[in-house]
Amino acid sequence: MLTTIRAAACAALAALPLLAQPVMAQDKVLKFATPQDFTVVYTFVTAEYNQGYRDYITLINERGGLGGIKIDVLVSDHGNAIQRGMEAFERSTRDGAILVDPLSTPVSRALVTRALQDKVNLITTMSGRSDAADGTVFPYVLPMSPSYWSQVARMVDYIRQEEKDLKGKKLAYVYIDTPFGRESLPLWEALAKKDGFELQTYPYAPPGNEQSAVWTQVRRFRPDWVFIGGGGVGQPVSIKEAIRNGIRVDRIASWVWLSESDMDVVGRAEAKGVLKFAVTEQGADSKVIKDIIAEVVDKGKGAGPKDKVGTSYYNVGVMAAALAAEGARKALEKNPTGPFTGEWLNAGLTSISKFDLGGFLPPITITPEDHQGGGQGKVARWDGVKWVAVTGWGAANQDIIWEMIRKQAAEFKATGK
């Protein structure tokens, strides 16, 4: 007869000492956790983002930390799997992390309830739910970056300025058929109604490495502009298919998920003219990136290869780290003695005011009510070699967006208990 469970329990017991690492008691260190997806979907996005994140934190630490207090970044891989993300969240908070940045929409969505209960700051830069911008409903979830709604609205506003008038123009939104891609559909409809353009939406099946069927339909619609709403592998495929189906390259636009690496896949010269939304200055010419190169990378303390320094996602990582560090600085100003808990850091993060990192970012102000921070960004164009900003910082249609944010946040509040 079977002897059940026994050896299983023995195996578990044998594994316990392995798993139970001592909790380090260090007072003068703040711990930020970055359990992210290095291996499955986000891969190179994560690698560049995390490199920028750690390089900026190293820069702060090299300069003596925040009034003597250093920041420690805990790195782990969750492979875009909810289960592993939860384990990483529990593990890093047990190890003393007061901020968790999972950089994954599925994982951060799943962590929302935990973060709210455990009072740990869940940073959802460029990921997660757009309605988390409402700080009254999501006090511990902080996007601190323009939501996808803000990015779409900004890009449509740019197109409106280019065309003078959008009435009668045809816009196509080609998106990945997941909650992430579908999230902006209500905004598209609202904008189409407001600006009077003709909208058609085309979903493609995830992960998006095969989209030819969709693009023949787009071709029949003969759109004036195409907005591609995906992330990772689907993005270069979208651009290639758009070009093949006769869409002008300088009429293709997207949100933040386009980088130098994506352009390599399409072909740097072929993709000349593509537009994207940018949340930071592009390239390695900004002061902060130069400082990182001089004080971190050239001293051999960089977290990754030097040729990735200054790429699009690297800069987004710098942005996320800079905002987190600025929040900690504000928190120290408010309450220099701690205790250094999630609540303590939250007070600092929600009092970030007009922070622009020497022009690297638009001026960002986070309040306990507004966790988005203004939703500003630039429109950047690929010139065949690099991304070049074609506008200044700006945001558009924030009234429509905030209406949607409040409506969905209220829904979460009413039903999410």
Next chain:
Amino acid sequence: MFYRQAGIRYTSYPAERQLWPLGIERVLMGLILALALIAPALLSPLLLSSYLLPWVIWSIAALGLNLLMGGAGQIHLGYAAVMAIGAYSATHAARAGLPFELSLLVAGLASAVIGVIFGAAALRIRGLYLAIATLAMQYIVDFAIGHIPAISGGTQATVATPTPRILGIPVEGPVGGYYIALVVCIVVTLFMLNLRRTSFGRALAAIREKDYAAEILGISAFRYKLMAFWTSSFIGGVAGAILVFCYYRSVSPEQFHLETSVQLVAMVIVGGLGSVLGTFLGAALILLAPLALSALVASLASSGLPIGSDLRAHLPLVLYGALIVGFLIAEPLGLAKLYDNARKYLLVWPFRHARS
């Protein structure tokens, strides 16, 4: 030595038919049950909520799948979809005001009804063809959940689960969730252990070996195949509901994609087809090994070993793959067979030959 058979004499039929005839096995089972019951007091919150709790829940699901794959020999590549049906129906039932206990029942029934419809394909096809048919179920259910806002919960596609209430008393936190999962797990485990001693279990075994031979023996393949899908889907639905109520605390489509189905099949195969013990071992290996390995590599890296960040992310995957392949090469019949070999050896130790 450990497994003493001397002095065991059966004087009644119930004594001969008991689940664990050897004394030591009864003692061990009691010990494990006691450990499982006091685990929340022994383990840190991290170990309880991130290791033990998901292990118990995934074991329930894998047991359900093992009934179908190991018991009846029908492959199922869409088991995550079965769980999704249970998870969503229980969540919506509970949010509509139904008590948690009844919501679990609703989850089981909904999964069983839909599961049996797709299972009907097994009446005509078998083997790889059935695998493709169940794969279709995975995609159809995924699509339906994603594209019907009433199910998925609208734009954000995440529905929070209400706090489970047992007899009206709210059960909160990982400890409460653990006990709910444990009770369900014990019930399902006992059911699975007893299954092979019933006429139902024997009929399934006959169908697994050769379905038309079973027909000649008077076993209705039509009836028993559908019953296998019904029972297995019922358990899967309940497991899905427990997963979202006690562990995830919210339900969203990406929790139940194809990867999850493949993981479940891997649990059953690595553990050992048809073995209850193996299911627990397989679930432990597939689920906990990646977590434990990445923690191990991380602690090696922080203790000063020169492991770069790329290697640090990928080394656990390499080790994990090696572990699975290694175990299957060592014993193709799964982890349960490894245990069984040791047990058989010890049964006759210090002599060399077992009777079976």
